[in-house]
Amino acid sequence: MPAPERRSERAHSAILDAVFDLCVERGYAKVTIEAIAARAAVGKPTIYRWWPSKGALALEALHVRIGHATDFPDTGDVAADLRAQMASVSRLFAGDIGIIYRGVIAEAQGDPDLVEAVRATIIGPRAKQCGDRLAIAVERGELRPDVPLRTMCDLLYASLYQRMLLGAGEAHLLRVPEVVDLILDGLRPRT
Amino acid sequence: MPAPERRSERAHSAILDAVFDLCVERGYAKVTIEAIAARAAVGKPTIYRWWPSKGALALEALHVRIGHATDFPDTGDVAADLRAQMASVSRLFAGDIGIIYRGVIAEAQGDPDLVEAVRATIIGPRAKQCGDRLAIAVERGELRPDVPLRTMCDLLYASLYQRMLLGAGEAHLLRVPEVVDLILDGLRPRT
Numbered sequence: 001m002p003a004p005e006r007r008s009e010r011a012h013s014a015i016l017d018a019v020f021d022l023c024v025e026r027g028y029a030k031v032t033i034e035a036i037a038a039r040a041a042v043g044k045p046t047i048y049r050w051w052p053s054k055g056a057l058a059l060e061a062l063h064v065r066i067g068h069a070t071d072f073p074d075t076g077d078v079a080a081d082l083r084a085q086m087a088s089v090s091r092l093f094a095g096d097i098g099i100i101y102r103g104v105i106a107e108a109q110g111d112p113d114l115v116e117a118v119r120a121t122i123i124g125p126r127a128k129q130c131g132d133r134l135a136i137a138v139e140r141g142e143l144r145p146d147v148p149l150r151t152m153c154d155l156l157y158a159s160l161y162q163r164m165l166l167g168a169g170e171a172h173l174l175r176v177p178e179v180v181d182l183i184l185d186g187l188r189p190r191t
Numbered sequence: 192m193p194a195p196e197r198r199s200e201r202a203h204s205a206i207l208d209a210v211f212d213l214c215v216e217r218g219y220a221k222v223t224i225e226a227i228a229a230r231a232a233v234g235k236p237t238i239y240r241w242w243p244s245k246g247a248l249a250l251e252a253l254h255v256r257i258g259h260a261t262d263f264p265d266t267g268d269v270a271a272d273l274r275a276q277m278a279s280v281s282r283l284f285a286g287d288i289g290i291i292y293r294g295v296i297a298e299a300q301g302d303p304d305l306v307e308a309v310r311a312t313i314i315g316p317r318a319k320q321c322g323d324r325l326a327i328a329v330e331r332g333e334l335r336p337d338v339p340l341r342t343m344c345d346l347l348y349a350s351l352y353q354r355m356l357l358g359a360g361e362a363h364l365l366r367v368p369e370v371v372d373l374i375l376d377g378l379r380p381r382t
Contacts, residue, residue, distance in 0.1 A: 186377030
């Protein structure tokens, strides 16, 4: 018999895997807590002991799967670094991560607490990382100092969200490097 | 007895009013076709004769309510005109229109046909109007000629969608005029 702590760790990660895989297989809206419990071979009370809702559980599964995939490089060229990082985000949005994230955002439209949780779990920490990278670029004179860092982040990522939620399949959509360059054009110091 | 055509027109508009009002009262997700039929005093078959789904019905109700509220002025100053138009859109998104639109977008995350319908009914015609206004600005030398008009529209509106879907209540959010000015800074001709 494994120690209880070890068993609980395994159950925790089995649940996160189950919600992720089931959402990819069936679509977020069709996944129930019952199905997650069955797939993870745990009881429903175990799930509810750790997470208040399917949305909160899916958010943690998303967060864990995203891992370091959205970390920022620092090559000294903010445009190149943003193009690389946002291309990674765009690939995540177009793949399995996007399927679950769209489901969570959809559910959040009727649940303000879940909007808050999305911001706290997924958006906030990454906006902080982005802001840290942009702050270095401002110091180096690559970006104008008069626009709040969080504003710059919002402008950059808004089009990726728009594409994930409403744009799939549209032929006119910009490639990520072009979005980055166009937005940065407005954020560079006036010469 | 009114003529059948007249009666049918009244039923049509009663149904559109019912779906709109019910969504505002209960939230989009909680509104059923039964409730819409009861509120509009029509039978469910009447609704299904005209609309294939709640999503399609809500989209038409949205389209009718938005009406000319998103039309573009042409004062000769593209920045001023965009600030005015996007401030109107932002007010719509923050009000009853936003409640229903968020519900439709949420439902569309599990229904690619509804994403397509949102683009065809709501986004497409307005992006066309926006593109027409921006084309005039390009001709006048106010905007650079090398960025596709639809791309410019997407960049401008993406942040309004982001705010409607995920940003409610955030203090750091830009005011609309600042968004317009920042994005236009990247879209002006290089001097």
